[in-house]
Amino acid sequence: MGLLDRKFLYVMGKGGVGKTTVSASLALAAAQQGKSVLLCMCNAKERLSHFLHVPPIDHHHHTVHPGIDAVNIVPKQALQEYGNLVLKLPSLYRALFENRFMEPFLRGVPGLEAWSMLGKAFHHTREQNPDGTPRYDLVIVDAPATGHGMDMMRVPNVIERVAPPGLLRQEAAAARSLFQDPTQTAAVLVTLLEEMPVNETCGTFHSLEKELGIQVGLLVCNRTVPRRFNPDEHKALHVLHGQPGAAKNSARLSAALYQMALADEQQRQHAQLVKGINSPHTPTAALPNLWGQDIHTEQLQAFANQLAV
Numbered sequence: 001m002g003l004l005d006r007k008f009l010y011v012m013g014k015g016g017v018g019k020t021t022v023s024a025s026l027a028l029a030a031a032q033q034g035k036s037v038l039l040c041m042c043n044a045k046e047r048l049s050h051f052l053h054v055p056p057i058d059h060h061h062h063t064v065h066p067g068i069d070a071v072n073i074v075p076k077q078a079l080q081e082y083g084n085l086v087l088k089l090p091s092l093y094r095a096l097f098e099n100r101f102m103e104p105f106l107r108g109v110p111g112l113e114a115w116s117m118l119g120k121a122f123h124h125t126r127e128q129n130p131d132g133t134p135r136y137d138l139v140i141v142d143a144p145a146t147g148h149g150m151d152m153m154r155v156p157n158v159i160e161r162v163a164p165p166g167l168l169r170q171e172a173a174a175a176r177s178l179f180q181d182p183t184q185t186a187a188v189l190v191t192l193l194e195e196m197p198v199n200e201t202c203g204t205f206h207s208l209e210k211e212l213g214i215q216v217g218l219l220v221c222n223r224t225v226p227r228r229f230n231p232d233e234h235k236a237l238h239v240l241h242g243q244p245g246a247a248k249n250s251a252r253l254s255a256a257l258y259q260m261a262l263a264d265e266q267q268r269q270h271a272q273l274v275k276g277i278n279s280p281h282t283p284t285a286a287l288p289n290l291w292g293q294d295i296h297t298e299q300l301q302a303f304a305n306q307l308a309v
Contacts, residue, residue, distance in 0.1 A: 014197045018223065028301055
């Protein structure tokens with residue numbers, strides 16, 4: 001099945017690798033297929049509004065593009081909204097969650113803040129319109145940086161172990177069931193072809209699939225550069241760079257040598273990534289380095305075409 005045929009995508013990676021860019025591109029790709037999409041950010045310093053030329057996105061749902069809503073989930077508001085959705089009665093929510101005797105206890109519940117955000121995103125996978133059709137065909141979570149993102153996905157397991165029987169445990173069990181169903185959920189890992197992101201991505205891949213039972217549906221290598229020179233040209237440029245009189249062309253030569261070195265290093269890191277993941281059936285995609293260009297809808301649209309797998 002295609003990546004975008006799932007109900008839930010969880011986009012992960014080290015901070016700064018381009019998770020929001022990939023999340024937005026996937027949302028555009030799904031919207032192009034006629035799907036209704038919700039893109040969730042997790043208490044983030046969001047940049048999506050800048051990418052899509054829309055007003056800043058807060059904890060309310062905003063339509064940011066035809067077929068795409070977005071929300072920046074804030075824990076306090078998410079806990080209240082999710083609590084009301086699950087408990088049904090606002091008065092019961094207030095009695096449980098705004099009780100001054102309960103507040104210290106709730107702060108001590110492992111992962112409750114993370115669950116308020118993940119649980120809200122999970123709820124929207126089941127939300128229906130008045131006519132019974134799904135409100136959203138696809139929910140995409142632009143996850144926190146890797147460590148926090150992994151902790152967030154562990155929370156349903158923690159709640160199932162420590163929470164007493166009741167609604168909270170039932171919701172956590174339902175979420176875990178959805179996340180572990182490869183026909184419904186996939187993780188998307190985003191990395192740069194640099195040593196630290198590659199090492200972290202390999203570890204995250206195995207933690208997701210072996211520890212949490214969550215399938216990785218796509219691996220995205222971001223900011224890749226092409227190999228512009230063959231080995232003979234590579235050697236010739238190095239020779240030219242060392243010759244007398246090369247200074248007049250030093251800027252161009254230096255740029256060419258830098259591009260070659262970067263492409264070589266990315267090739268080495270890609271080999272390490274493939275070896276470390278050791279999963280030949282996991283789909284991969286590469287997005288180009290824009291060399292400092294500002295990302296806007298046009299670039300996201302081009303990326304969407306490359307990620308529509």
